Amino acid sequence: MEHDSTVYVGLDVHKDSITVAYAIGAGEVELLGKIGTTQADIDRLCKRLQSKGRHVRIVYEAGPCGYGLYRQLGEKGFDCMVCAPSLIPKKPGERVKTDRRDAIKLVRSLRAGDLSAVHVPDIEDEAFRDLARAWVTAKDDLKQARQRLKSFLLSHGVRYTARADWGPAHRRWVSQYSFASEWQQLAFEEHRRTIEDRLAQCERLAAALRDAVVNWRFYPAVLGLQAMRGVQFVTAIGMLAELGDPSRFEHPRQLMAWLGVTPSEHSSGGKRRQGSITKTGNSYARKLLIESAWSYRHPARVSPEIQRRHEGIPKAIIDRAWDAQIRLCRRYRKLAARGRHANVAVVAVARELSGFIWDISRLAMSLAVPHSRQAA
Template identity: 35%
Template sequence: MFSERTSVGLDVHARTTTAWALDGETGEVYSERLDAETHNVLVWVATLPQPAAVAYEAGPTGFALARALDGMGVRCVVAAPSKMERPAGDRIKTDKRDAKRLAKLLRMDELPEVRVPTLAEEAARDLVRGRDDVRRDLARARNRVSKLLLRQGRVWRGGSGWTYIHHEWLRKQRFTDTDTQFAFDNGLEEVLTLETMRDRFDARITTTAARPEWSPVVLRLACLRGIDTLSALGLAVEVGDWQRFTGATIGACLGLVPSEHSSGPNRTLGPITKTGNSHARRLLVEASWQHYKPYRGPGATLRRRMELTPRHVRLRADLGNRRLHQRWENFLVRKKNTNVAAVAVARELAGWCWSLAVMED
């Protein structure tokens, strides 16, 4: 329950912060438009009647302000904006009104709170998401080069693309028009640069995943098919504290459960909610497709990963791999759409990841 004397709402932007505070004892209201520098916000909060509690919405400004407030002994709640209700008739939105609303909801303990990641978690998230950005950029760059060649009537027919042999073929391409040659050379150079960046990210992720704070969870998650070191570290840093969930709730937190609109006797289920962490959701859906293939025991790569974990973890992971493939078979027998089946398997995969992450040694 709210126990502080002053409740403070902050509407935080990149360059300015609008603050609104209410003294619960005297009813006095404090309002100020501040520079967004963290130091200025801390100084203003320190002038208010203490003890105080502060709330602001999660967004692109990150969690530096929350950590600074906690460091000075002020409780800070970072609210989830997607879960905050707004009256349908409220058609006026200003920074001051938003700050006032946050302060009042904080006093009523009605703010849906998000977990503030640790500095180590946030740094690892930056690393994993940076690698994902490079992956997307590389896919777009490769697509541009391929389509340029296609417009010139040149198609690679030597097997899989973007292999060493394919790269050798690309380097030999020459065009009579100098402008076309210039565009092709720059496009190929971009591909090679991004591939180098991706390899550097992969090496760094492997090093980070071996650190003591990540290694136990990464090794356990990597015992499941479709989850390698990159995916395991991504799930570990995006979920953070696995103890917050249960096997039944983690799928809902990651937006892998159906949306619902029910009233009276009518119950209507729709597409998945897609709430929560989109990065973790993508990793799980991609991994779920690996369970489509028959499973007759761990292969050589998966066996090497399993050997790094305790026996009870290996047994649990093997049971999960068998169960997830069986789920795929059940969906195929029922002639379910494969995309729908992949999401359903991903939801169950999230539960198996949770069960491995929270297992005791």
């Protein structure tokens, strides 16, 4: 056995089991077997792998089991990668899928260099991202609860004549309405109670986020991004929680590709064909980006709200945010004048907006926006 050769290891990870395959150098891929997921099982696996070579490279797919295994293997000194499942090469017509085959395929793809690694956040960033995602989930639940109540009222012929936007007047009307039937009234009250519970949950999580973000290492970037038009606290928090460290992208085009706002392409020979955006990467961050881009349909201006968010921000960031607003507003007008559909124009603006987000977040971290200022 050549102990100086690199050992390539593929792990097919599940909740209660891990299927292990390996290859030494350019040798044949062998199946090591199936192990448990406890700390003792991982320790025994590490000892077996260390006996097979000096340099061990391990890969497993990103999934619901998280990054705990990645950190355990890293503490043991192994070179570990978490790869993107959607980017694993697959043969056309392949119809058989088993844990054994998946582990073997990971070994071969790792050895060939065909895998794309996903970003693994550190423990603090992952904890903050979990809090931000809980907030997003609570807001989605609130939206669904409100929609269920609207559907319930509509199914019984109850219509609100004004704008049903859950403003003060709409909420007051809902709170005062009653049904003649006792059973219908009970169902109505349960719908209302669900909305109140979800609203209270959103407020608790929002307060927790505002308290926690001050101690987050990317707090300067959160403040810096809010200097831009269309990027408020919700967008800045959500974007950075999913994005992580902006410095991991060496060029803004890498961030555009990660957000999935670059055009797809199918070119051959002398013909170049570009299609719609790829929509790869993080869907929630892309959603926030597109929502922010819609604000650049209007002429460039600094509103009182943006002016308030500029307080305490370095002038270099404010100037860069204004440059972004001038360029992106002009970009939308040019595309609209060419007859482009509004959605197409906004996506094009969003692609350039991601470049400014990359630039301003890195600039804010380098200038270290004062941490004493509270989040807007």
